[in-house]
Amino acid sequence: MKFPTLIQFFTDPILRAPAVGSMFMCLASSLIGVITFVQRRSLIGEALSHATYPGVISGILISALWCDPKLSLPCFPILIGAFLFSWLGLIAIEMCERRLHLNPDASLCLILSLFLGLGVTLASRIQAIHPFWYQQGQAFLFGQAATMGDVHIGLYATLSLAIVSLIVCRFRQIELIYFDLGFTQSLGLSTSLCHFFNHFLLILALVIGMRSVGIVLMSGMLIAPAACARQFTDRLGSMFIISATVGILSGFFGVHLSVCIPLFLCKRPLHLPTGPMIILVAVLLTFLSLLFAPKRGWLARMLRIRAARLKQQMDHLLKVLWKRDTAQASYLRSELGLSRLSLYFLLLFAKKKGWIRTGEAVTLTTHGRCKGAYIVRLHRLWELYLTSQLELEERRVHRSAEEMEHILTPEIEERLTQLLNNPTRDPHHQPIPRKGDT
């Protein structure tokens, strides 16, 4: 069996429906996910998607009464049932919070288990009477994209595009209401209508996504793309766009991998379950972005910290060398409090910059001496500034100067020089290196 090319996922009659269908579903849920994410109510998706289960089962029950089991799975009663029960769940959650004064997370948990419990009870009843229909119902628990047909594409594409266009049209309103509810109310706008509308979209997205990702994993598809997008931007508009892209990509590659991995591993046209695969891709993308995003990612933060520390250590090294001109490595190690390895790298780096010469002992080059003098100048200027201008005690200024010598910019140095009238001695009567020497 040959590997399908990427284009075949859009043309091949068997692969086409799951791939395109999943992409639309993920598009819808990743957009709505942004809204629940910025609202800080990520778990509402989880609760409402589980609340659809009894709806799915009742939908199946109804179709079992009228439909011919040989037909493919009828969608409408199931989708409508799911929608209604999810909405019921939403109302129940709001009742618990507002009227019964239960914590938000506790009420989410309570309603989730209540509805799922109801669903499981109904399902076990069906299992006994209509085993065939029960099987069909289970497809919704974990999703079954592989059995989708072209009809499904049309249906889900329409619903997803409706969500996209509604979000585009109401973007400013969404931004306003979730950023500052009080301000929105002070403008005299009705907030309950907007909330109603966004909940409608949320449940619609859940119902759409159920078929490919499944009830159990649906909330991941809401939150993962949004969390991923948040790493890259500080604006709600771009967050929607990035999240949609991540959603579409994970929808496509989820289907792609679920087909290709079995082909690769056992050379047989088996299918891995699509829903979990989509979620895995989305969560993987999210973790990658949490680790490696340019500004907010873990790696970038570590590098920033590392760079600052390196600069600090380098400044200390140059300062110590400037005071002694030449020093043994063992002396430097004890003075800077570094391990053998860190000192080795520090010296290597300084040598590369052309600041020091290493041999028997470490010595400064001319360039390095200027650099060292500059740091000592900053240190002593700052000490003098603190004692003479801010009237701090002499013995208390050293610590602050130790920190500020790494931070002060040439402009501040210039201003300090002018303010202190180009001084030559610091408060401890040590000479301040002249500007020409640095």
Next chain:
Amino acid sequence: MKNGLVVKNLTVSYDHFSALWDINFEISCGQIVGIIGPNGAGKSTLIKALIGLIKPISGGAEFCGMDLKKNRKRVAYVPQKKGIDWQFPITVFDVVLMGCYGRLKGLKWYRRSDRDRALQLLTLMQMKHLHKRQISALSVGQQQRLFIARALMQDADLLLLDEPFAGVDKTTETLIMQVLTELKAQGKTILIVHHDLNTVEAYFDALIILKTSLIACGKTEAVFHLKHLNRAYGAKGVIFDEAIRLSLSRFSGLR
């Protein structure tokens, strides 16, 4: 008097206790008015009731002879900082632009003139260089100036500020007061919930002293004296505050 803010029989209650009890006062236009009172006196509640965040049990407010409920476009509101989600993905510039949302029509796209105005206001607030920042990267003083810029963007005649000077440094406070004084000169009415009794006389033309019910309302020099403060803060608190004020002025005189 048809030419100002008139509050009639305003009563607000939360669940089981009343936060405001039968408030009646009148304020003429073109003044900076301070609302003072101890914690829990209903200062913020008064502001929230005025703009409709809380529904009063009875009474209401009129501004320039029109019911405030139907006149929302003429009111701007600066909320307390603690109610804002600072991690929200939004930039300084977008927050200021929000101020003109009430005027937008149709699809609610901002126009070029709105953007220019927003930048102008940020310049006024000395924050233009920060306009692309995410809002959590601002200092407390900058955050406060940002929300005042948004209120200015609304171009309203009545401004309601809920504790704008809480946790703000002196420079920002002076800047904000400067801007507000300019607005006053343009004939706008400004209500400020305030805590620091030391600055009351310097800042406000008129005062509203609250403690659940209205204790006094009128020109600052007529209202701001011990008798009323005693009733608002209780005798003990006032002596303490008075002592602090004395010691502050004594020391600032020395320096």
